[in-house]
Amino acid sequence: MVRTSLTVTALTGALVLAGAAAPALAAGTTDPSGPSTARIAALAATAGDASTTASTVKATVTALPDVTVVRDGSVRVNVTITLSRALQTGEVAALAYGPASAEEPNILAVSGTGTTLKAAFLVRDTAASGTWVVDAMGVGGAPNYPTLFESYRTFHVKRPTVISLHSNHGTAHVGGSVAFTGQLNRLLPTGSSTAYSGFAGQIVRIYADPVGSAPKKVVATARTTSTGAFSRTLTLDATATYTATYGGVVGPAAAYAPKTSSSLVVHVVR
Known part of the structure; x- marks a missing residue:
């Protein structure tokens, strides 16, 4: 998931999936079926190219500490996103996260009210080590799904x-x-x-x-x-x-x- 290869269009499609097309993806939980290039691409095709849309909300992902995996267990990573204004009706936010080298990120819906959004995911002992990327993005409602914000952080997953x-x-x-x-x-x-x-x-x-x-x-x-x-x-x-x-x-x-x-x-x- 080298950040430059994670196009805004693809993540916009995932946000449509998280916020409208798939209500089963509960806020603050990981999609159990995992990411799918076909699913994201199909949704992105109807969402339009949001990569050229200027951000209308300032967003910051708080710094993330490095984590060391635990054998036969998992480590919880908590993510906080601070916004310059609260999301309005029809606007949704999500995270893409995973190793920087991964072609397909994991998609995670975001929960919260006001100007603070939160999410969490687990890093298991079999996860790839090295640099990981957490990329937060928000989009507006139909029909154009304009990009509201995008902010990212990196951290390292270490093996013991x-x-x-x-x-x-x-x-x-x-x-x-x-x-x-x-x-x-x-x-x-x-x-x-x-x-x-x-x-x-x-x-x-x-x-x-x-x-x-x-x-x-x-x-x-x-x-x-x-x-x-x-x-x-x-x-x-x-x-x-x-x-x-x-x-x-x-x-x-x-x-x-x-x-x-x-x-x-x-x-x-x-």
């Missing part, structure tokens, strides 16, 4: 990651060597479900937090192998608490959440 850290010794002498090993996994779709698998080629930072007043600091970096494993051997001179951190990544076609491992203590004795 998990990271572990272990050491081969819990106690070492000053100047002794300790091997730290760990594993970085990411949640990926597997058909209609999801599963964690090794995350290759990622940078992991190992932090040491010494006993006392010294702040924690990065003592090593490592790149994960093809299976998501990483390892570093360090020479220790003081007792400290260690953690491994993955910083995450955000891109248009994929996004992964940052994660820090559970901590472990290695005692250093003389």
Whole structure:
């Protein structure tokens, strides 16, 4: 759903569907049958080209926070649209939302009174990660269905990651060597479900937090192998608490959440 490919005409057709042609599409709920290019195109053909109609209502979609999907669950995304005036009889509003790369957006009717409209949708654990677009639009009544407003926001859908850290010794002498090993996994779709698998080629930072007043600091970096494993051997001179951190990544076609491992203590004795 690259925004430039989502024509105003197509969304106008969807709004006609939401506001007039299909009353079963309840306000604030997702169309259970999903979007259909044929349905939208057929309605758009009768709605006229609204893309050249100047907006008559100022609208703003509030900023949307990034979300991290939950395995075997879903995350609710709440959308608020603020208008310069209330919608009048015969005027309707809706959202198109989905991954920026999707050819067909999901269509969601909008509810509300006065100058504040609200809608919500769920992002499931099998959803595509990366940049998502929420495009709000309002149209007037028949027969021309003029465009009243259009406003959009982007946010990122991230997949969760998990990271572990272990050491081969819990106690070492000053100047002794300790091997730290760990594993970085990411949640990926597997058909209609999801599963964690090794995350290759990622940078992991190992932090040491010494006993006392010294702040924690990065003592090593490592790149994960093809299976998501990483390892570093360090020479220790003081007792400290260690953690491994993955910083995450955000891109248009994929996004992964940052994660820090559970901590472990290695005692250093003389």
